[in-house]
Amino acid sequence: MLLDYSSGFHYLLALAPEVVLSVAGMVVLLAGVTGKREGGPGHELGWLSLAGLAAAAVANGWLYAGVAEDGATAMIAVDRFRLFANWIFLLGAAFAVVVSLDYVARQKLQAGEYYSLILFAVVGMMFMASARDLMIVFLGLELMSIGVYALAAFNRRDRRSAEAGLKYFLLGAFASGFLLFGIALVYGATGSTNIHDVAVAVQEGTAARGLLLPGVALLAAGFAFKVSAVPFHMWTPDVYQGAPTPVTAFMAASVKSAAFVAFLRVFLVGLGDVSSEWGPILWWLSAATMVAGNLIAVVQSNVKRMLAYSSIAHGGYLLVALVAGNDTAAGGLLFYLLVYTVMNVGAFAVLIVAGNQSERGSRIEDFGGFGWRNPVLGVFMTIFLLSLAGFPGTGGFMAKLFLLQGAVEARLWVLSVILVLTTVVSYWYYLRVAWYMWMKDAPEGTAPARLAVPIAAHAVLLIAAGLVLLTGVFPGAPLELAMGAVEGLVEVVAGR
Amino acid sequence: MTWILFILFSVVATGGAVGVVTGRNPVASLLFMVATLASVAGIYVLLEAHFLAAVQVIVYAGAIMVLFLFVIMLLNLGHDYQADVKYGLWFLLAFVVAGLTAGALTMGFSDAEATGFGDVAAGEAIDAAVLEKGAVGAIADPLFTDYVVAFELTGLLLLVAVVAAVALAKPRNRRGTDAG
Secondary structure (H helix, E strand, O other), X not given: OEEOOOOHHHHHHHOHHHHHHHHHHHHHHHHHHHOOOOOOOOHXXXXXXXXXXXXXXXXXXXXXXXXXXXXXXXXXXXXXXXHHHHHXXXXXXXXXXXXXXXXXXXXXXXXXXXXXXXXXXXXXXXXHHHEOEHHHHHHHHHHHHHHHHHHHOOOOOOXXXXXXXXXXXXXXHHHHXXXXXXXXXXXXXXXXXXXXXXXXXXHHOOOOHHHHXXXXXXXXXXXXXXXXXXXXXXXXXXXXXXXXXXXXXXXXXXXXXXXXXXXXXXXXXXOHHHHHHHHHHHHHHHHHHHHHHHHHHHOOOEHHHHHHHHHHHHHHHHHHHHHHOOHHHHHHHHHHHHHHHHHHHHHHHHHHHHOOOOOOOOEHHHHOOHHHHOHHHHHHHHHHHHHHHOOOOOHHHHHHHHHHHHHHHOOOHHHHHHHHHHHHHHHHHHHHHHHHHHHOOOOOOOOOOOOOOOHHHHHHHHHHHHHHHHHHHOOHHHHHHHHXXXXXXXXXXXXX | OHHHHHHHHHHHHHHHHHHHHHOOOHHHHHXXXXXXXXXXXXXXXXXOOHHHHHHXXXXXXXXXXXXXXXXXXXXXXXXXXXXXXOOHHHHHHHHHHHHHHHHXXXXXXXXXXXXXXXXXXXXXHHHHHHHHHHHHHHHHHHHHOOOHHHHHHHHHHHHHHHHHHHHHHOOOOOOOOOOO
């Protein structure tokens, strides 16, 4: 069907996934408040959230299957780029909810607020992906960020969780200020906050460059903070380490994906014609992020912190796609985000189970002999680590290959070489964990507890590992979806 | 006359903003902020945006700032602020960065004026809308048509902010757990 925004109802249809998920979030919140007082574990709220995520995914599929829009001028884009990105966010959130089930129960967190904040944060991400207006980008980003600030500080009996939340909140608010100032300057330069109108003004040269360029620089700084690119990464290790592990998984996978999706749409669609100005900035950001992220990850002795630096490094790889700016790279970015979400949440899920649903046991020594004690978990963790490292046969390898293809098409030789070399460096710290798991003994003087692995966590691990191997061996179908998703976007870029 | 008022309001607004960040007492900072917001309202009046000016005074300078003041007074937070940036080097760096930013923006605005920044077409469109729908209608009409998604999204944002604040700040229950 064709959407016509002169009818208010069609706005609701265009926003079907967001509306469904917002309602689900409110239902979960109310169910959490009206449930038994000195509450049970809150599992039912988790399953309710999962149902909400599934319903939103169905609504998303309905939009994907055959809803088109009349013109491309509304604040909300109904294009495949947005819808494909939505699926990535929903998948990441669903994994995060399932691995949270026993964590929330064991840590006695406030289940209703916890799950509803996750759902609302996903609504914010979906708005970021759908935004065709800088105003919506900002509002979506804030909706996501405020939810995640609270989630990072959610474990109130853990001082490090509070520190993580406060640190993230203060620095994140500061970065949002940069972003907002950048939006204001771009608006001043072009006379519009609509990304399409900005693109037209930039292309026709009516934009005042003296205002546009500081605006672009501030926008880049704001987004670079959200994707934790070096040198805007300082908050990442502390926040990722201090936040409850399921929240870290959610942040590392979905929050980063959402920031990249909005980054791509604003810069490639809206500001594509001044790419000669921001290209070099992003080039340096990307190179610095790949080098610094990987080198610092090498010396980490805590697996959770290592994964934080690894997520910084992956942000660097993804920035290469933005610098390349062609459709291969954009499709590759979406494919990478899908694979990255799956393998990253998988690795964190093993970390949660290995720590017996607590924050303990994330030092690398704790993984000594882990593989022999828990062969199933060990094999899963090894698969995720190999995929994060980009080993052939896993999704991580294929994803990096397509990023490289985009970079080579854009003739970014130096950046491609840095990508390959830093990937080789990353083998060291990923495989070190695998080496501890299979080649080392348990640390002296500790009796490793037997792990109780919830069935739901097993299901997540199985699905995630399956997806990682599937995208590694048969990347065709998801890649075609990703490439098809950027097709509409490319027309806008190529149309000028 | 307008120019004199504009300069007066801008000086008060900028001076107040500096006062907010340099004031050592939170209550003083807050009063500086009220001055800033009221001056911005004055600039709105000069731009003939009377409705915005009224809303600015009622909502920001009035309600929100008074709420801040209540919170600071009730929680007894009105102590003098201890500077956490103690080192001269950092101050120097801050001034350099602020100066560079100001320079870039000044150049930007002068460049923008050269390329026809602030053309009259937009202003005329606003005048026409105000004549047709009145000062309130000229804002309300786009707010609930073109910008309805942003408007509703702001509502959701406020809900999430409230939920997040309550979840982090509410007292623990009898068993000392957060659940329930």
